[in-house]
Amino acid sequence: MRNIFPYLISLIIIIVLSCTEDNHYTPSFYNCSLSFQDSSLVNPSNSKYQHLLDEIKASGVPGILMSVQNKTDGMWLGTSGKADLKMNIDLNVCNRTRVGSTVKAFTATTIFLLKEKGKLNLDDKITKYLSAADIKDIENADKATIRQLLHHSSGIYNYIQNLKFQTSSLNDLIKVWTPDELLDYARGKKAYFSPGEDVLYSNTNYVLLGMIISNIEGKPFYEVFKEKIFEPLGLSSTQFAAKDPIPDGIIRGYVDFYSNLNVINATYYSGWDYYTADGGLISNAYDLNIFMTALVNGEIISQASLAEMMTWQKSKNEDPEFFPISYGLGIFKMETEWGDAYFHSGDAIGYYACMAYFPESETTICWAVNGNYGKIDEFTSTKSAMEKIFGTVFN
Numbered sequence: 546m547r548n549i550f551p552y553l554i555s556l557i558i559i560i561v562l563s564c565t566e567d568n569h570y571t572p573s574f575y576n577c578s579l580s581f582q583d584s585s586l587v588n589p590s591n592s593k594y595q596h597l598l599d600e601i602k603a604s605g606v607p608g609i610l611m612s613v614q615n616k617t618d619g620m621w622l623g624t625s626g627k628a629d630l631k632m633n634i635d636l637n638v639c640n641r642t643r644v645g646s647t648v649k650a651f652t653a654t655t656i657f658l659l660k661e662k663g664k665l666n667l668d669d670k671i672t673k674y675l676s677a678a679d680i681k682d683i684e685n686a687d688k689a690t691i692r693q694l695l696h697h698s699s700g701i702y703n704y705i706q707n708l709k710f711q712t713s714s715l716n717d718l719i720k721v722w723t724p725d726e727l728l729d730y731a732r733g734k735k736a737y738f739s740p741g742e743d744v745l746y747s748n749t750n751y752v753l754l755g756m757i758i759s760n761i762e763g764k765p766f767y768e769v770f771k772e773k774i775f776e777p778l779g780l781s782s783t784q785f786a787a788k789d790p791i792p793d794g795i796i797r798g799y800v801d802f803y804s805n806l807n808v809i810n811a812t813y814y815s816g817w818d819y820y821t822a823d824g825g826l827i828s829n830a831y832d833l834n835i836f837m838t839a840l841v842n843g844e845i846i847s848q849a850s851l852a853e854m855m856t857w858q859k860s861k862n863e864d865p866e867f868f869p870i871s872y873g874l875g876i877f878k879m880e881t882e883w884g885d886a887y888f889h890s891g892d893a894i895g896y897y898a899c900m901a902y903f904p905e906s907e908t909t910i911c912w913a914v915n916g917n918y919g920k921i922d923e924f925t926s927t928k929s930a931m932e933k934i935f936g937t938v939f940n
Contacts, residue, residue, distance in 0.1 A: 567810050575628045575794055577639035580781065588621040597937040598625035604924040605806035607799045607916040608636045612834040613938055615908040622831055628796040640796050641782050641829050642913045644898035645891025648826035649751050651770055653695050653875020654840060655758055657850040658773050664761050667692040674757040682732035689740045694750040695874035702734035703747035718814040724752050724821050744860045744872040748823040755822025766822050778839055780832040786825040790816065795827060798895025801919025808916060811895030824893060833911040837900040841887055867928050883939045890926065892917055897926050910938055
């Protein structure tokens with residue numbers, strides 16, 4: 546669920562040498578507002594939620610935004626930490642941030658919406674919608690179906706794991722990549738397994754899905770997201786990076802490459818997913834909560850489509866350091882001591898976000914952090930970090 550370069554620490558020198566100087570922004574640059582009356586301060590759980598965020602921030606995390614929604618107490622929004630460390634500007638609950646691979650749930654939802662309009666069948670081979678040049682030398686692409694891309698069961702190689710891509714990206718962290726340039730790093734690489742044999746996370750699947758959406762609709766996939774999801778749900782703080790990759794007011798992102806919480810500003814990095822449907826989403830904890838809650842309640846796609854999205858399959862190679870998870874079509878299911886949760890998380894360099902829905906208690910929890918890697922991850926995205934968050938909400 547995360548776009549992690551496994552050897553980032555060893556290439557700190559490259560990153561430091563390629564730093565982009567950030568401007569000195571005033572507090573007004575980060576001004577934003579909600580379109581409703583926020584009642585978080587009178588929420589019965591306000592004190593314990595705020596204490597949780599303050600503890601996470603005190604661990605060395607630059608800043609965190611969180612939303613919790615259930616049918617009993619409604620929506621709670623809170624923050625702790627800074628939108629801009631250098632200028633000492635506090636976070637606001639409506640601030641926008643990068644939310645990385647959470648976009649894959651939006652990509653999958655859009656595919657289901659197209660299916661419901663009769664514009665595709667999930668069991669169509671992707672060759673029906675992509676040219677021979679698009680999938681040239683990508684093993685399994687000539688056999689894989691749309692369903693298998695969604696399910697990460699195509700076996701197609703994950704371009705991010707290619708060391709040549711990692712080197713090229715880190716040598717030019719502000720380069721804006723095209724889908725074809727990214728797919729080149731999957732060409733000629735051996736597939737992980739035959740289509741349908743197993744499940745394994747691959748960003749390449751969702752690059753291809755974005756191209757399929759664009760080809761069917763005759764417009765960029767992110768414009769389809771806007772028309773079919775962002776605008777109908779009123780997600781006013783959500784946009785795709787493509788035409789405005791670093792919009793005014795986006796909070797600064799930081800990386801702990803030295804694992805000592807002495808962070809580096811990474812706001813201008815991560816240009817590889819600005820035009821692909823495997824990342825590149827900008828949003829906040831409130832909008833993610835609205836989307837996730839609407840999705841799992843059948844308010845975006847039909848109940849039949851939702852049931853199909855929740856076709857779960859476990860990987861043959863589970864991560865022993867994380868919760869047991871099962872792959873759905875665009876979302877995942879994690880098994881926790883507070884019950885199962887449907888979720889998706891995501892990284893960009895300098896940012897992390899997660900959205901989770903617990904069906905037993907009808908509770909949606911979303912958080913976004915403007916920092917990652919090194920020690921920061923320990924407090925925001927590991928199993929123990931999530932256990933602390935979930936435990937605070939439910940206990």
